[in-house]
Amino acid sequence: xxxxxxxxxxxxxxxxxxxxxxxxxxxxxxxxxxxxxxxxxxxxxxxxxxxxxxxxxxxxxxxxxxxxxxxxxxxxxxxxxxxxxxxxxxxxxxxxxxxxxxxxxxxxxxxxxxxxxxxxxxxxxxxxxxxxxxxxxxxxxxxxxxxxxxxxxxxxxxxxxxxxxxxxxxxxxxxxxxxxxxxxxxxxxxxxxxxxxxxxxxxxxxxxxxxxxxxxxxxxxxxxxxxxxxxxxxxxxxxxxxxxxxxxxxxxxxxxxxxxxxxxxxxxxxxxxxxxxxxxxxxxxxxxxxxxxxxxxxxxxxxxxxxxxxxxxxxxxxxxxxxxxxxxxxxxxxxxxxxxxxxxxxxxxxxxxxxxxxxxxxxxxxxxxx
Amino acid sequence: xxxxxxxxxxxxxxxxxxxxxxxxxxxxxxxxxxxxxxxxxxxxxxxxxxxxxxxxxxxxxxxxxxxxxxxxxxxxxxxxxxxxxxxxxxxxxxxxxxxxxxxxxxxxxxxxxxxxxxxxxxxxxxxxxxxxxxxxxxxxxxxxxxxxxxxxxxxxxxxxxxxxxxxxxxxxxxxxxxxxxxxxxxxxxxxxxxxxxxxxxxxxxxxxxxxxxxxxxxxxxxxxxxxxxxxxxxxxxxxxxxxxxxxxxxxxxxxxxxxxxxxxxxxxxxxxxxxxxxxxxxxxxxxxxxxxxxxxxxxxxxxxxxxxxxxxxxxxxxxxxxxxxxxxxxxxxxxxxxxxxxxxxxxxxxxxxxxxxxxxxxxxxxxxxx
DNA sequence: CGCCGTTATGCAATCGGTTACAAGAGCGAG
DNA sequence: CTCGCTCTTGTAACCGATTGCATAACGGCG
Numbered sequence: 001x002x003x004x005x006x007x008x009x010x011x012x013x014x015x016x017x018x019x020x021x022x023x024x025x026x027x028x029x030x031x032x033x034x035x036x037x038x039x040x041x042x043x044x045x046x047x048x049x050x051x052x053x054x055x056x057x058x059x060x061x062x063x064x065x066x067x068x069x070x071x072x073x074x075x076x077x078x079x080x081x082x083x084x085x086x087x088x089x090x091x092x093x094x095x096x097x098x099x100x101x102x103x104x105x106x107x108x109x110x111x112x113x114x115x116x117x118x119x120x121x122x123x124x125x126x127x128x129x130x131x132x133x134x135x136x137x138x139x140x141x142x143x144x145x146x147x148x149x150x151x152x153x154x155x156x157x158x159x160x161x162x163x164x165x166x167x168x169x170x171x172x173x174x175x176x177x178x179x180x181x182x183x184x185x186x187x188x189x190x191x192x193x194x195x196x197x198x199x200x201x202x203x204x205x206x207x208x209x210x211x212x213x214x215x216x217x218x219x220x221x222x223x224x225x226x227x228x229x230x231x232x233x234x235x236x237x238x239x240x241x242x243x244x245x246x247x248x249x250x251x252x253x254x255x256x257x258x259x260x261x262x263x264x265x266x267x268x269x270x271x272x273x274x275x276x277x278x279x280x281x282x283x284x285x286x287x288x289x290x291x292x293x294x295x296x297x298x299x300x301x302x303x304x305x306x307x308x309x310x311x312x313x314x315x316x317x318x319x320x321x322x323x324x325x326x327x328x329x330x331x332x333x334x335x336x337x338x339x340x341x342x343x344x345x346x347x348x349x350x351x352x353x354x355x356x357x358x359x360x361x362x363x364x365x366x367x368x369x370x
Numbered sequence: 371x372x373x374x375x376x377x378x379x380x381x382x383x384x385x386x387x388x389x390x391x392x393x394x395x396x397x398x399x400x401x402x403x404x405x406x407x408x409x410x411x412x413x414x415x416x417x418x419x420x421x422x423x424x425x426x427x428x429x430x431x432x433x434x435x436x437x438x439x440x441x442x443x444x445x446x447x448x449x450x451x452x453x454x455x456x457x458x459x460x461x462x463x464x465x466x467x468x469x470x471x472x473x474x475x476x477x478x479x480x481x482x483x484x485x486x487x488x489x490x491x492x493x494x495x496x497x498x499x500x501x502x503x504x505x506x507x508x509x510x511x512x513x514x515x516x517x518x519x520x521x522x523x524x525x526x527x528x529x530x531x532x533x534x535x536x537x538x539x540x541x542x543x544x545x546x547x548x549x550x551x552x553x554x555x556x557x558x559x560x561x562x563x564x565x566x567x568x569x570x571x572x573x574x575x576x577x578x579x580x581x582x583x584x585x586x587x588x589x590x591x592x593x594x595x596x597x598x599x600x601x602x603x604x605x606x607x608x609x610x611x612x613x614x615x616x617x618x619x620x621x622x623x624x625x626x627x628x629x630x631x632x633x634x635x636x637x638x639x640x641x642x643x644x645x646x647x648x649x650x651x652x653x654x655x656x657x658x659x660x661x662x663x664x665x666x667x668x669x670x671x672x673x674x675x676x677x678x679x680x681x682x683x684x685x686x687x688x689x690x691x692x693x694x695x696x697x698x699x700x701x702x703x704x705x706x707x708x709x710x711x712x713x714x715x716x717x718x719x720x721x722x723x724x725x726x727x728x729x730x731x732x733x734x735x736x737x738x739x740x
Numbered sequence: 741c742g743c744c745g746t747t748a749t750g751c752a753a754t755c756g757g758t759t760a761c762a763a764g765a766g767c768g769a770g
Numbered sequence: 771c772t773c774g775c776t777c778t779t780g781t782a783a784c785c786g787a788t789t790g791c792a793t794a795a796c797g798g799c800g
Contacts, residue, residue: 005757024762044789053748071787072785073507073508073537075448077444078786080788083444093463102488106488110500116488118476118487118488138455139444167397184627246671246675275675279676301616307652408781410780442755442756448757448786450758743798747796748793751792753789754787759782759783765777766776768773768774770772
């Protein structure tokens, strides 16, 4: 047996070599040996260059480049206790601003030398919890969730393990510092007010299932609360709940329009539903906005290009993604965030909304408040 | 100094505790101690349950649940040389079937206890390479790329490190076993043949930049080759290259239609371009397909719901995702894939394509070949 | 000329599991 | 009763980096 002092160099030590290593055969030891210094010095040259003499630093850098060495993340994670990794669980990547935000998170994390682990829950809290446990196992340093409603054991799990986490796509003052996004309730209050100010009184709502989806639920509540302020409410037959496909939007549009009295304004809870509603309307010869106003949520590109461009709530997905990344890192480092956590959900006015049928077109009807 | 034998239990040993650990204060040692066995036994109970007696296995499982222990991925990765992690670099998540495929990959990997690291290259080979290097640093066991065209150093880098990798969304017999997806060339040959069989001779193409994008480039080549077989070609003024937005689709549609002679068929290289073309056509009062046929690529939901439903190439994103996940794992394990690697790109006929203006409508014109 | 503070570097323990090898227990056969 | 085999479990080295502490080199100062 060799004494500890005379360990063979990495390259020689591992024969056929385990597969799966970052750089088969090249380890920190080999770099150290090549330069003629200890591994400690090489390690310091990487992590705290200022404590290593300039000349040595250069020789080490040269050797690293020469050997093509890449530090082993697992070993590093083991000693430092940080994996430089953040996990995010999104409901899906096929809806609204989620892909944009995911991309933004990933890009921003990379700038700070962090890597993103991404998973989808498909709106199922069980699955979300499973994904988060997997992340914990992989040793993520923090977790980005979507929304505030989760599996009952999820938050305790994260807290017990002291894993920092934030909620995105949602802002709630009660959770300040732990969430970034728009205030969904406020956004739909404003949208509803805008429509009501145009004179609408018969509102229909086409929205996603609100169970396990606090954002959808906040939007619905926003509509209801804004209407209630004016003594109005959504008739049961004007409330249609479904998924997030265009197909569904068409179906639900038909459903709420086949009622008496008909609604004069339809608020859609997500982009595909709004697209479906608009397309079904044009297909049926229902004029938008003359016969019925239709508004959506999420301003994806097509909203502005449909036969009738759609009035919608614009959620700044890119901004939310970047802030989510910043916030989780700040939380991790114990820094105080110095940027707003609430994103403004802007109401983008387009042709799909107008005064209700029969109302005198006011000369200045299309100005939303604030 | 303590002798090795009398190491304190994990919980007691670490005082204030490093942050960032999966389960602060609970380690394999604590589980072992709780059950009164060695760490080796606990480890075996997890990894090779069959060698541990049933009774003990149960007590260990109970203790693990009791203590809420989760194995530390970094430590495990360090010793085993595998991180149970796969990295994927997609061009973007905002186009076509990419989100669907990403989701499918992730879901399938999770079933096999693997975790997905996801990044986007934004069609920039430099960035793709950077992301892959980052993945190598994180110790991924394999890499899933999109397409066959990459940074010149990317493949050598992966090969040098013996990192298994595959290309997705592309099938090329020359790379059999290392790619999954449709044959882009073949798909567009078929689409072009279909249009030519309808009687079209003046083709326009609206497509993405082909530099750094071998799939777009294969599609373009498919169109050209199919036309050449009939002695036809795309006029320079009928070839418009752009990005992948609806806006761009509208612009390029206008561009190729403002020519003389006009094309009678327009082949679009991706979904947003096709959507833009269709919408611009209806906006301008150009009748589809009476005045011009328009076909697309990727069958995302909206293609079937536009004012004129779009004939398009359906790429099975879900299937590609699942197969990509399977293939990279098979490669990793040295297993032979027992499922097809080439995905059929189906041509979905819809209302946007028909005979060219002036042609006698054949009674049976809309049947594509095999 | 010797003492001491700096600065640069090396030594070796350590992170938390995994696994080769050793060792003990139990059992049937000779 | 002993030998040898199988079945379980324990011992301890090891993965590849990080980092507290020790040490060496150097220079300034009294």
